[in-house]
Amino acid sequence: MTLQDLTQAMGKPTFQRKAEVIGIGREGELLEVAMGPQHPSTHGVFRMDVVLDGETIVKLKPVFGYLHRNHEKIAENTSYLASMPYTDRLDYFCSLTNNWAYALSVEKLAGLQVPERAEYIRLITAELTRLLNHTCLAGFLLQDMGALGTPLMYAFREREKILDLIESLTGARMMCNYMRFGGCRCDLPPGWVDAAKKVVAEYSKFLDEFETLLSGNEILMARTQGVGKLSAELAVSAGVTGPMLRASGVDYDLRKVDAYGIYARYPFRIPLGTHGDVYDRYMVRMLEMRESLKILEPALKDIPEGPVVDPKAKLRGFRPKPGEAYGRIEGPKGELGFYLISDGSPNPYRYRVRPPSLINLTVLEDMCLGQTVADAIVSLGSVDIVLGEVDR
Amino acid sequence: MAMETLEQIKARVEAAVPGAQLTLVKNDSPSAQHSLLVSVEHAFAVAKFLRDDPQLRLDYCSNVTGVDFLDAELSEKVKVKKVVDGVEKEVEEVKKTKRAGYLEVVYHLYSMALKHGPVILRQRISGRSDPVTVTSLTPLWRSAEFQEREVFDLYGILFDGHPDLRRLLMWDGFKDYPMRKDYVEPDDYEYEPTAHDEVLEKAKAHMPKHEVKA
Amino acid sequence: MTPLSGYLLVSALLFCIGLAGALTRRNAIMVLIGIELMLNAANLNFIAFWRFSEHPETQTGLMFALFSIAIAAAEAAVGLALIITIYRHFRTANVDKVEAMKG
């Protein structure tokens, strides 16, 4: 018996899902639709195999892998440093937080220290990344709701300002490849802090505008409230993290729990939802952006002078001691973790990404059952997936 | 809140789950994330204990992954994870202790309720070519559902008790397990032709005739 | 100018086509369509007789036609609701099969 045969023999479910129970005996009436991989609002090449009763979803199976490039295998065959630009391409909206998560894991593995200034830069760039990710998500969510691009374009207008900052710092707008083990690649260019202060100061104005445009809109509320509900128990069990978890009312933010970096120095609050529906997810993100601004403002004032990289960290020929480490940060989409096993060679022996988008998708079916196609699209939008990360 | 040490946890688990034998796997790196090795038979009970125990309440399974360890020769000074590639004949004749390869599934458990962690749980199965089966922990943590599917997909480890064990990232007709260390990439996909001579040669075989440049 | 008999013949033809369909087709919806045709044939009769009557200004034929249309609409709604219910119950819209199943 080959493995392949066994594969086919296995895979029979041991318990019957709600979806299957609903669908029993109604095969003739149900409509099977493959939404995706080419579909306007699946956020990339993502597929949902949906079974519909009229427009009500009775079964939904997410299918992905269309963008799978086996990032982990590539990383196991290259040096630690060479994986850094690949992490940019996981969640291409938040390459700086991806960089940080990876750098943090390697620092844990190798026991490297990060200079003070680099910690500040990391914190600032990560929070800017959070701002732009949440802004874009709100835009995309509204786009999925059919708001013909207006919120999306406003979001992109603001994102552009942050991207300009990131570009002047890292040289690239999206694929930053900025952090290094034990610090950051380069120092802030002159005038950067002032430019960042200006952007941060004006951001709340944009958030106000955005909220006037949307948050009170009756159609938006009707479309999102009570849609895609996710209970706190299921969210915890399913390992849902990030704003999606907090929208379900669970207070778990790694910036507080792990207090990695210098997050402990700045007071900020964690907005929590109570209903766990799409509206809560949207609002939690909007509120989180305001909290991010509260971190950014003092951090930009306090940023000290000093080196940006640990002088002990080697760029070439970097070989951590044998061992393993799991490092995680609170990415904008949720817990982004890197699990690394070193065998003392220049390449990681095992390199594993814990992608928040993928694991947040686990509950997609639970969220969408019994709702309509339109709700499924909105629920998917509120999960905030990036296929680069889901498929890796 | 400070968590118990792994030794304490081990002792309590062994007391609570009859027959369970846990091994503490030391981690020498500066991260000092040690882990608990549990046998496949007792994995479910142990995991259930870890999840439900009021002092631990590891309600959140953050990360599930497979690790592949090839057959290896252990030299004297290195303990477990030292790996030498290849199983060539000449090497075998050299007198060194041989370690049979094995597969591992690693679970990183945290507690959202008590905000502590991680407790790292490993299921290890020796033998890499036979059908390798471990216990699925999806019934305990939904978050393991897709991750175990991914491990199955990329490592070929079967999960007993998984509700929907299908390939996740590779397509259904795919025959191999690409994350295994001895995986040989097939020469049957379309190359993006880069100019390296050997790659270009390889690529030529897959390119339509008219597109091949001299 | 077409005499009344032209309209009456068209109406008769429509009625018979509807009748033939209702009798031969086995799908309940087709039966319903046949009945609709027959009703429409009757409507055409009403209108034609009104137009060719001695006193068209009384509008009796128009009234009849309007009422007939309204009733036909109600009939179609109820009939189709019944058909859908039957289909959901028996998984067929074939009138013979439904009868055979007696269920």
Add this chain to the structure above:
Amino acid sequence: MAEVFQAIDQFPVTLKTWLLGHAAGVMPEWALPLLSAALSITPILAVFPLLFALTTVIERKGLGRIQNRRGPNRVGIPLTNIRLAGFGQFIADGIKSLTKEDIVPRSADKVVHFLAPIALLIPVLLTYSVLPFGRNMVPLDLPQTGLLFFFALGASTELSVFMAGWSSRNKYSLLGAMRAIAQMVSYEIPLILSALTVVMIAGTLSLSGIVESQAEVRFGFLHSWHLFTPWGLVGFFLFLTAAAAEANRTPFDLPEAESEIIAGYFTEYSGFKFAIFFLAEYLGLFAMCGLGITLFLGGWLPPFKFLGFIPSWCWFLGKLVALILLFIWLRGTLPRLRTDQLMGFAWKFLLPMTLINLFVAGLWHLSVTSVPMTVRWIGGFALLAIPYWLLGRGFEAKVGKREYRFAN
């Protein structure tokens, strides 16, 4: 001076009579009605598709500006550097859609697939025949049944949409067609009911008669548009809402909700057939706007008497463009409703409101002579505002802004 303005106003009519008069000597008698019809049709076929073409550009430019973009601004006269601010875009689009490959799915029902766009366009074009575009400018004046004709043809477009959706053999198309039919059938009722208020007051189904019923001058300068009454104001917005739904405009564009069902019933249409769908959709919208103008906004009448020198058809076109811009603005702002909410909105909000509005209009009509103006106004608004407020409360009981708690 007045004669000059009147000549401009009546220029299309005089041109037509002049042409007909000349043709009478040359052409056989049976051909004259045909010529007359052709002369009426030609301006419709010239003006409204051109308006459609311009609307596509204006819509894209307007949406662009709303979204802080520039919108199309390149295409001008070919082979020159003249850009015309992008207003050559529609020519390029037209050429593109004409030359695009016409793809019909292999499993599609070829005949129905082919007929559907035509079956959609013809009734939509026919609706224009009863709209009064200006003083004495009604291509087909049906004194008894004008409005009924309009609605009868409007209703028959549903079937074309179904034909398109069903014949494509695409599940998205079918879903879109089902949505479209359900939506159009549901919104036809509030549409007709809100139009019925005007019929009730004006006492005629003839559209030119309805316009004339608004010609009365109040306070010496204000034409008595139906909009300037409580029921007319509310009725107009109800009508506009229902018209947006009938014409599949945001926020009721569910049949072609691109984020959910790709392009709805015309997913499988390409090239020129797609362009026809697009055209028919916009022409339907214009026709709906034209009907709204006729019913509530005084048709070709100016708002103020002293503006009467501007040609009547300019007023009609001006109001039409204003309504189109309103729809573009709405499209740039609002997200889309969900199917069940759409239905609920039609049956639970629009239908009661239109019925109440009908009732208010009836009261208004009965109290014309007996009750003073202010009382009628206040009473009418109160009768309409209270149910609106109650319905709004019912909505807000289900959804509303929320308070969020924070953890430290």
Add this chain to the structure above:
Amino acid sequence: MLGTGILKGMVETAKNFAGSYHDPERLTTVEYPEQRIAPKENARQFPMLIHDTEDPMKGLRCVACQICEKECPPQCIYIVKSKDKRADYKGQMQFYPATFDIDISVCMSCQICVEVCPFESIKMDTEFELSNTDRFGGLLIHKEQLAKSNEHYRKIHPADAAASDAVLAAEVAKAQAKAKADAEAKAAKAAAEAKAKADAAVAGTVPAPATSTAPQPTSPPAAPAA
């Protein structure tokens, strides 16, 4: 009140509509081919090879050490080392790249080659309009196209170029100092040898003749101070 949220939103879009005509904060786009946004100083697009002399092929700083080839994450660099050696900017005899190709259809602009290069030779260019109709050959950039002068580098990245020049100047100074020290040492040695020879001659013994192995710089160092 039902509908107020929608009205507020419409006012907001109307503001943006009007604002897009007069407020540059709102209308942020530019009309690309005619208008261009100046590249940021740190911007990076694709690698280039710095050369110091008039003839790009002679003055390439690259010594074909192949570190970048090894470190390049997507493996888009292809180098063939030359058979012969030539003098580099420091005056040392070095190999040079006989072939240096970068496949920019594969390159992901990560800048790792720049960071690992010990010779300040490969740098990031800001040129981005590299589209090509030939997707196989056209996107394969050879060293002739890759070679850019140091002046170009100074123009696009002034600060980095200054730092890089300083490093090179320091190395050249070090090399010169070393050469000087060597020369002095040699001179001293020669003197000593001469002395010894004299001594030997005096002593009547003949020592082995000292041969000079130190290479002489053939081209002057081309790293001016920043």
Add this chain to the structure above:
Amino acid sequence: MTLSFAILAGLTVGSAVAAMSLRNLVHCALGLVLTFAGLAGLYLQLNAEFVGFTQILVYVGAVAILIVFAILLTRGTEPANEPAAVSPWAGLPVAVLAFLAMAAAVLASPVGKRLAAPVPEVSVKTLGQKLMTDYVLPLEVLALLLTAAMLGAVIIAMKDKEDLQ
């Protein structure tokens, strides 16, 4: 017999035949729509504008849509395994006989030779007045019937939904 009558009658009858004989139910429904449209044309020719447009509004806009919906909901569009008609010749003789009898009666009757009276002065206003005066009882009864039918249809559909749950 005028040309327009011939065209309309031909269209109506031809599409009626198509509606009853085509295999695909949706095609049948579309044929039926054409029949309705042709009938509306005949009404217009008979100076019954109001009824003609009502015919389109009700039959094309509502009844045909209902039929189409029913076809979709009962999966009538999928090729059925059973033949469309049990025996195509079973009902035909009856229909043909009926037609022959009616045709004979029509042709024999002197009424059939009657030509139309001058165009009557009918207005929607008088129609409405009649409905509210002479025909108010049938109107009310009809209103009741329609309400009952609507409620009945809704209840039938709703009950069915509950059964499934």
